[in-house]
Amino acid sequence: MIVVIEMEYKITSYNERDTATIAENLESEKFPNMVICLMGDLGSGKTVFTKAFAKATGIDEEITSPTFNIIKEYSSGELPLYHMDVYRLEDSHEDIGIEDYFDKGGVTIIEWADMIRDKLPEERLEIKIKVIDENTRILKLIPYGKIYEDICGVIS
Numbered sequence: 757m758i759v760v761i762e763m764e765y766k767i768t769s770y771n772e773r774d775t776a777t778i779a780e781n782l783e784s785e786k787f788p789n790m791v792i793c794l795m796g797d798l799g800s801g802k803t804v805f806t807k808a809f810a811k812a813t814g815i816d817e818e819i820t821s822p823t824f825n826i827i828k829e830y831s832s833g834e835l836p837l838y839h840m841d842v843y844r845l846e847d848s849h850e851d852i853g854i855e856d857y858f859d860k861g862g863v864t865i866i867e868w869a870d871m872i873r874d875k876l877p878e879e880r881l882e883i884k885i886k887v888i889d890e891n892t893r894i895l896k897l898i899p900y901g902k903i904y905e906d907i908c909g910v911i912s
């Protein structure tokens with residue numbers, strides 16, 4: 757009998773800087789085709805995380821929330837970054853080929869990834885962010901695939 761135990765790593769963030777540090781630590785483990793799925797309420801820190809990750813990658817362009825464009829691509833860093841915010845995806849009635857980005861050689865970060873569960877790749881890192889109070893967040897890291905399990909072990 758095979759028992760599959762879903763691993764999860766909980767990290768408490770007490771301020772914006774803590775969330776940025778978690779993003780920077782994950783950035784240092786980045787690899788081509790890495791996929792990070794961010795899930796959490798409005799204002800939980802998904803964009804804060806993405807901006808810190810981008811900056812650590814050496815991206816000098818300004819990271820703006822891609823809510824109305826769905827996908828933004830930044831290429832000035834060590835690896836390309838594909839930043840998606842799929843919150844409004846249902847409003848756009850076209851297939852924008854999200855899956856095509858997962859194996860283009862860059863890092864994909866998806867805000868509101870829970871809205872496209874059926875499109876997510878099998879191997880990925882999910883980060884569920886829970887708002888506790890104005891400045892406190894609990895980040896739950898759930899790795900899918902050995903490479904992400906190893907990364908969580910290293911950074912937690």
Ligand SMILES: Nc1ncnc2c1ncn2[C@@H]1O[C@H](COP(=O)(O)OP(=O)(O)OP(=O)(O)O)[C@@H](O)[C@H]1O
Pocket residue numbers: 769770771772773774775796797798799800801802803804805821867890891892893
């Ligand atoms: N511990 C924390 N981690 C991250 N952000 C925090 C924290 N404490 C307070 N904040 C604040 O919460 C806000 C998070 O905003 P952000 O735009 O990153 O949220 P979001 O999850 O991307 O929201 P949306 O769903 O609207 O895209 C910022 O104003 C930030 O300063």
Ligand SMILES: [Mg+2]
Pocket residue numbers: 802803804821841867
């Ligand atoms: Mg956001």
